[in-house]
Amino acid sequence: MKASLKQFALMLGLLSMAASCTPTPTTTAESPAATASPEASPAVASGPAISTDGDVIIASSLPMTGSSLGQTQTIVNSIQLALDEVNSTVCDGKLKVGFQTFDDATAAAGKWDPAQVTANSNTIVANDKIVAVIGTFNSGAAKLAIPIFNQGSLAMVSPANTYPGLTKPGTGEKGEPDTYYPNGKRNYARVVPADDLQGAAGANWSKTLGAQKVYILDDQELYGKGLADVYEKDAKTLGLEVVGREGINPKAADYRALMNKIKDLGPDLIYFGGITQNNAGQLVKDMRNVGMTDVKFMGPDGINEQALIDAAGKDSEGVYATFGGIPPKELTGKGKEWYDAYKAKFNSEPEPYAAYGYEAAQVVLQALGKVCEGNRDAVRETVMATKDFPGLLGTWSFDANGDTTITKMSGSEVKDGKWVFAETLDAKVGK
Amino acid sequence: MKQWQKIVLYLMVGYFILLLGPVAGLDLPRIAQDIARSPSLLVTQLLVGLINGAIIAVIALGYTLVYGIIELINFAHGDLYMLGGFAALTVMGALGVQDGAPFVSSILPMLLALIVAAGFCAGLNILTERYAYRPLRNAPRLAPLISAIGVSFIFQNLGLFWGGLRSFIPIMGNTAAAPKSFPDLLPRINILAAMGIQSKVEFTVKDLVVLVVAVGLMIGLNLFIQRTSAGKAMRAVAQNRDAARIVGINVDQIIVLTFLIGGALAGSAGLLVGLYNNTIVFTMGFTAGLRAFTAAVLGGIGNITGAMLGGILIGLLSALSDQYLSSRWTDAWVFGVLVLILVFRPSGLLGENLQEKV
Structure with a gap:
C-alpha cells in the first residue's frame, strides 16, 4: 500500500x-x-x-x-x-x-x-x-x-x-x-x-493491544454515535474500563481542553466513533499536543483513509483503524x-x-x-x-435483513505516513 | 423598558438557565468537587482558555476596528483570517519547511510567513473595502452588510479553490475540502519542567510563543491608536466623520488604514492558529468569525479593550465548559452567555462609552 x-x-x-x-x-x-x-x-x-x-x-x-x-x-x-x-x-x-x-x-x-x-x-x-x-x-x-x-x-x-x-x-x-x-x-x-461487528472487532482489538482503560468519543452523527455505542457495550463485556464517554463538537477549532480533561483520567486508548470530515485529524493532533504521546487512538473505517493522514500529519503515526472487511x-x-x-x-x-x-x-x-x-x-x-x-x-x-453474512474484518495502523494492514480481526460479537 | 416587558424577559432568562442547567450538566457541587480533586487541571484549562481567547481576541479586533470607524459588521473578516492561514501554509510549502523541523531553523520561514500572510490579508482587505464597501458607504446600512456576506462567500470559495491547487502547492494535500496539516514548528517543550518547577501543569514553548505574539499584537495596536497621530485621526473619524474632515483629516485614507490594520491582524491570526492547532481548513473562518464577532459584541462592539476582554472570556468559558460540563454543550454556553449579557447590558461589557468608539 x-x-x-x-x-x-x-x-x-x-x-x-x-x-x-x-x-x-x-x-x-x-x-x-x-x-x-x-x-x-x-x-x-x-x-x-x-x-x-x-x-x-x-x-x-x-x-x-x-x-x-x-x-x-x-x-x-x-x-x-x-x-x-x-x-x-x-x-x-x-x-x-x-x-x-x-x-x-x-x-x-x-x-x-x-x-x-x-x-x-x-x-x-x-x-x-x-x-x-x-x-x-x-x-x-x-x-x-x-x-x-x-x-x-x-x-x-x-x-x-x-x-x-x-x-x-x-x-x-x-x-x-x-x-x-x-x-x-x-x-x-x-x-x-455492519458496525455492531466493527464495534466488537474494535473492542477485541483494543484488548489485544493491551488497553485497560478506554475513553470513548463520538462525532454525534448516526454512524459515529452508533459505532461508539456498540464499542462501549462490547468493551465493557470484555472487561475494559470505560473511563468516560463524550460527544464532540465537530466544528470546534481545537480540542485542547477536552484532551486535557481526558489526559487527567489517564486512559491508555481513546476510541473515536466518527469520520475524518468531523475533525478526527484535529483530535489526533490535540491529543499529541497536550502530551498524550503514548496513548493509543483507534477509530472505525470512517478514519481509515488518506485524508486523516493529510490532516493529522506526523501526529497520525500509530493511529489504529478497524475496517469492516479486508483491504x-x-x-x-x-x-x-x-x-x-x-x-x-x-x-x-x-x-x-x-x-x-x-x-x-x-x-x-x-x-x-x-x-x-x-x-x-x-x-x-x-x-x-x-x-x-x-x-x-x-x-x-x-440474510433476511439484507445484511451480508461475511464477518471478516481487519485492522490497520498508520506507519510512515501510510495506512498499513496490521492484522485480521476476530469480528465475533463478544456477547 | 415597561414593567411587563421586564417580567417576560426575566421569565425567558430563567427558563433558559433552568433548561440548560439539567441538560448540559451544570451540577455545581460536582464541579466544586472536581476542582478540589485536581486544582492543577483547572490551571491547565485556564491556560488553554487564555491562549485560545487571545487568538479569538486578535480576530475580534478586526471586527471592532471596522465597526468603530464605519459601523459595518464585516462578516468577511473570519474568512479573511482563514485565507491568512492558507497564505502562511503556502509560504511554508514554498520554503520546503517540513513538519517537525527544528525550531531555530524555522524562525526565518515563520517570520516570512507572518509578513506574507499579514501583507496578503491587508492588501485583500483594502481591495474589499475599495470595491465592495466604499461604493455603498452612503447606502442604507443593510446594503454593505449584505455585501460583506457576499465577500465572505467569495473568500470561502477562494479558500476551497486554493486548497485544491495540489498540483502547484503539494503541501495542500489530496483533497480541496479536507483539513490541511500545518507544519508543527513550535517545540512542545514544557517550560515549567525545564525551569525545575514540579507541577502537573504544562506550559510549552508553543503556548508561550502564541500567547506572546497575540498579546504583543494587541498591545501594539493599543499603543498605535492611543499614541500615534494616525491613531488619533482614527479615533477622530470614529467619533464624527464630518467633523474629522473639517479639521483636515483625510477620511478615506483613515478608513483604508483601518482595513489595512484589520487585515494584517487577521493574517497574523491565521498564521498563529496554523502554528498552534496545526490544522487549517477552508470552513474554519466561519466558526472563528462567529466566535470573534461574539467576542466583539460581548465586550461592546467598537471598543478595542472590550474586544480583547470578550475574546479572552469566550476562550476561558469554552475551556471550562469542555472540562467541567460537556464539550457538546460548549457552543450553547458561549452563545447563552452572550444572550444573558446582551439582555442585561445591551451595549456589551465595556460598551457604554458610545462617544469614543475606537
Whole structure:
C-alpha cells in the first residue's frame, strides 16, 4: 500500500490538472450535482468513461465532493470495471446496462448534504430507466435515501453503510429499521458488514493491544454515535474500563481542553466513533499536543483513509483503524484477480471500499441477468434473495435483513505516513 | 423598558438557565468537587482558555476596528483570517519547511510567513473595502452588510479553490475540502519542567510563543491608536466623520488604514492558529468569525479593550465548559452567555462609552 497511495495521489493531481484545463466535459447526460466546487468537475470528468446509454441504468449516489472523494472515486471506478467486464450488457447481450453517477455532497458542506441527498433520490426515482442504486456512502445519507427508493420499489445496494439500525431490528433507535421501509417491503441490502461487528472487532482489538482503560468519543452523527455505542457495550463485556464517554463538537477549532480533561483520567486508548470530515485529524493532533504521546487512538473505517493522514500529519503515526472487511491488497482468490484487474485498468491503488463497490455492482448485474427486463420490483426481489454468491471476499448471502453474512474484518495502523494492514480481526460479537 | 416587558424577559432568562442547567450538566457541587480533586487541571484549562481567547481576541479586533470607524459588521473578516492561514501554509510549502523541523531553523520561514500572510490579508482587505464597501458607504446600512456576506462567500470559495491547487502547492494535500496539516514548528517543550518547577501543569514553548505574539499584537495596536497621530485621526473619524474632515483629516485614507490594520491582524491570526492547532481548513473562518464577532459584541462592539476582554472570556468559558460540563454543550454556553449579557447590558461589557468608539 506504500508506493501505491503516492501513485494514487499523483494520479488525482494529474487528473485535476487535466480537468482544470478542459472546460468541464461532463460525460453524464445530466449533471445532477450542481455544486460550485472546483472539485465537482474532476470528480465526474476524471473517472473512467461512464455512459448512461442503456435499456436500464444503474445509478450511484456517493459524495464526490470533499474529502470522501478519494474513496468514492475508486468505488465508481470499480462499478465501471464490473460493467466493462460484461461489456455493459446482461442476458446474452439482450439488455444494455448504463451507469449514471450522482454526487450527494456539496462544496459548502464539504461532505454529504441532506438536501442534496433528497434532491438526488427524487431525481433517481423519477427516472424509470434506473432499476438499481449503488450507494450511499454515508449511513446518514442512507437514512434519507432508503424511504424514497422504497416507495419506488427501487433496489439499493450499499458498498459502505455500516450503521446497524438501517437493517437490523433492535440495534438502532426506536422504530428502526421499519421506519425506513414505508411500503413494508425491504429494498435495501449491503455488501459490507455492519458496525455492531466493527464495534466488537474494535473492542477485541483494543484488548489485544493491551488497553485497560478506554475513553470513548463520538462525532454525534448516526454512524459515529452508533459505532461508539456498540464499542462501549462490547468493551465493557470484555472487561475494559470505560473511563468516560463524550460527544464532540465537530466544528470546534481545537480540542485542547477536552484532551486535557481526558489526559487527567489517564486512559491508555481513546476510541473515536466518527469520520475524518468531523475533525478526527484535529483530535489526533490535540491529543499529541497536550502530551498524550503514548496513548493509543483507534477509530472505525470512517478514519481509515488518506485524508486523516493529510490532516493529522506526523501526529497520525500509530493511529489504529478497524475496517469492516479486508483491504484490497490483502484479498486472495477472486479478490486478488479483481485487485490486479483494477490496477491494470486504472493504474492506481483501489481504496478499501472499492472492493465493495465492485461487489455491489456484481450483485446488481447478476440480478439483472436473472430478471432480464427493467422491472424495478423484480430486480429488487432478486437482489434481496441473493444466495451463496461467489464474491471477492468468499461465498456469502444476504440474510433476511439484507445484511451480508461475511464477518471478516481487519485492522490497520498508520506507519510512515501510510495506512498499513496490521492484522485480521476476530469480528465475533463478544456477547 | 415597561414593567411587563421586564417580567417576560426575566421569565425567558430563567427558563433558559433552568433548561440548560439539567441538560448540559451544570451540577455545581460536582464541579466544586472536581476542582478540589485536581486544582492543577483547572490551571491547565485556564491556560488553554487564555491562549485560545487571545487568538479569538486578535480576530475580534478586526471586527471592532471596522465597526468603530464605519459601523459595518464585516462578516468577511473570519474568512479573511482563514485565507491568512492558507497564505502562511503556502509560504511554508514554498520554503520546503517540513513538519517537525527544528525550531531555530524555522524562525526565518515563520517570520516570512507572518509578513506574507499579514501583507496578503491587508492588501485583500483594502481591495474589499475599495470595491465592495466604499461604493455603498452612503447606502442604507443593510446594503454593505449584505455585501460583506457576499465577500465572505467569495473568500470561502477562494479558500476551497486554493486548497485544491495540489498540483502547484503539494503541501495542500489530496483533497480541496479536507483539513490541511500545518507544519508543527513550535517545540512542545514544557517550560515549567525545564525551569525545575514540579507541577502537573504544562506550559510549552508553543503556548508561550502564541500567547506572546497575540498579546504583543494587541498591545501594539493599543499603543498605535492611543499614541500615534494616525491613531488619533482614527479615533477622530470614529467619533464624527464630518467633523474629522473639517479639521483636515483625510477620511478615506483613515478608513483604508483601518482595513489595512484589520487585515494584517487577521493574517497574523491565521498564521498563529496554523502554528498552534496545526490544522487549517477552508470552513474554519466561519466558526472563528462567529466566535470573534461574539467576542466583539460581548465586550461592546467598537471598543478595542472590550474586544480583547470578550475574546479572552469566550476562550476561558469554552475551556471550562469542555472540562467541567460537556464539550457538546460548549457552543450553547458561549452563545447563552452572550444572550444573558446582551439582555442585561445591551451595549456589551465595556460598551457604554458610545462617544469614543475606537
